[in-house]
Amino acid sequence: MSAETNADSHAESFRWWIGDPEMSDEEAHLHDLLALHKATVELICQQRDLLAYYDTDAELFGDDPEVD
Secondary structure (H helix, E strand, O other), X not given: OOHHHXXXXXXXXXXXXXXXXXXXXXXXXXXXXXXXXXXXXXXXXXXXXXXXXXOOHHHHHOOOOOOO
8 A cells, every 4th residue: 555545545435514504415525535635735934934845835745726
């Protein structure tokens, strides 16, 4: 199993919003993935700063409007 496959498996099994009566399971899954995305971006930025990697956010994340 590759690191990416393992990470994908963890992401698919992450459940925070599933079961919220105010949204469908599909919408809840989307909210879960968005939460993981935001957390991952923040962790990458922190690690990049720790290692003094000063690539631009666009180089690291593409043209993602969520990245500051």
